[in-house]
Each structure stands twice: as structure tokens, then as C-alpha cells.
Amino acid sequence: MVCVFTFNEEVQEEELMDGCTSSLARVDKAGYAGPLGTIKGAGWVTEMIARLNNTYPTQIASINSTLSSSPSTFPLESPIYLGFGHDTTLESIITAMGLLRPEEAYSGNMTLEKIDEGRKWKSSVMAPMGARLVLERMSCSGSSAGGTYVKMILNDATLPLKDLDACATSWGAVQGLCSLEAFNEGQAYALAGAGFSNCSNSE
Structure with a gap:
């Protein structure tokens, strides 16, 4: 059996537009462009920090x-925790944490010429079918960089925690590490409720 694949520029452009349109819709519903993206992810982030x-x-x-205040329903000091959610849940969590923030806000009609292929927010990459976000807490000792660190992996790719102001100067920031203390500091907005009081003002 022989399969022949042909390059179809029109189909490729259509897929590119669909992917960008999907990302724009999701960044509006669950991300930085909408009023509720951060708020929806703040609860998960608060429990994760705890x-x-x-x-x-x-x-x-x-x-x-x-x-969240009961040992039977919110156990502590477990070696592993599992949480499950929907694709937009994952995007709201990333938004609440201040990660993968677009360099500039979207405005106006989207055309092929305006698509930034290097953009950070790509829904198809962030939350494909079976997406997973892994947080690792690790301790190092015996060096000047000793301490407790956090690393985040989204679908097998290390997230750039150096994008968080508090983590930018942390040891190992270039490799995606952030000291637990700096990471906690970097989540102050989510820990304060992420503007939940503004929720009633949103349409």
C-alpha cells in the first residue's frame, strides 16, 4: 500500500487560522484577555501552594x-497528589500563576498576516487532549544553592518560571527552577484571591 501526501497551502493556512482562532477564544474565556481567567484558577493555585x-x-x-481545612479531605505531607480538571481549568491555572503571559494584548480582527507563530499562548500546545501539568518539589543540600525548589512541567516541557518576577533571580531560574520561597512570593496575587471581588462586575 502506498500513501501519498501532498502539500496544500490553502489547507495549511486554514489550520493555522483555526488554531489561532481557538487560542484567542480560550485566552478570552480562561486566560489573560478575559476578566475571569485568573479568578477561576486562583483556588487551585492556593491549594497547590498549601x-x-x-x-x-x-x-x-x-x-x-x-x-480544604479537614485532614481527611485535604491530607498533608503526601509524597504525591493528583488533581483532575478540564482543558480550560488548566489554562486558568496557568493564567492565575502569571505564566505564559502574551507580550501584547490582542485587539481587532485576526488575519493570517497578524498571527504570531512565536506567541507563548497556544491552546493546542498548552491543553491538548490528555494535557498534564506536573509540579515537582525538590530539595538540594551540600552546596551554596541548597534549599527547596519548585519545577513545573507542562506536557513534557519545562515551564519558564523565570517569567515570574519573584523567580527571575532564583538559582536555577534558567533551567526552570525557582526557590520555594520565591515561588510562594510570586503567587501573592492568586493567594489574595486574584480580584475575586471584581467577579460580580464581569459580564
Whole structure:
């Protein structure tokens, strides 16, 4: 059996436009362009920070405090935690954390000429079918860089934690590491509720 594939420029352009249109819709619903993207991910980020630090989470409006304050429903000091969600949940988490922020806001009608292929926010890459976000907490000792560090891996690619102001000067930032202390500091906005009080003002 012989399969022949031909290059069709028109089809390629259509796929490029579809991918960009999908990214724009998702960045509006779950990301930086919409008013609720950060708010929707703040609860997950708050609980994740609590688990990284082996404490119960700061109570903010988007967390169920009945579950997050009980050892039976919010266990601490486990070697591994698993969480499950939807693709837009993952995008809202990334937004709440301040990662993969677009360099400039989208405005106006999209055309092929305006598509930035090097953009950070690509829904097809961030949240494909079976997407996964892995957070690693690791401790190093015996060197000047000793301490506890965080690393995040999105679909087998290390996320650039150096993009967070608090992590930019952390040891190992270029390799995607951030000290736990700096990482906590970098999540101050999410830990404060990410502007949840503005939620009622959104349409």
C-alpha cells in the first residue's frame, strides 16, 4: 500500500487560522484577555501552594473551606497528589500563576498576516487532549544553592518560571527552577484571591 501526501497551502493556512482562532477564544474565556481567567484558577493555585508548603490553604472565596481545612479531605505531607480538571481549568491555572503571559494584548480582527507563530499562548500546545501539568518539589543540600525548589512541567516541557518576577533571580531560574520561597512570593496575587471581588462586575 502506498500513501501519498501532498502539500496544500490553502489547507495549511486554514489550520493555522483555526488554531489561532481557538487560542484567542480560550485566552478570552480562561486566560489573560478575559476578566475571569485568573479568578477561576486562583483556588487551585492556593491549594497547590498549601500542599507545597505542607499547610492548610489560605481561605479565599473560590475554595470550599469545609474540604480544604479537614485532614481527611485535604491530607498533608503526601509524597504525591493528583488533581483532575478540564482543558480550560488548566489554562486558568496557568493564567492565575502569571505564566505564559502574551507580550501584547490582542485587539481587532485576526488575519493570517497578524498571527504570531512565536506567541507563548497556544491552546493546542498548552491543553491538548490528555494535557498534564506536573509540579515537582525538590530539595538540594551540600552546596551554596541548597534549599527547596519548585519545577513545573507542562506536557513534557519545562515551564519558564523565570517569567515570574519573584523567580527571575532564583538559582536555577534558567533551567526552570525557582526557590520555594520565591515561588510562594510570586503567587501573592492568586493567594489574595486574584480580584475575586471584581467577579460580580464581569459580564
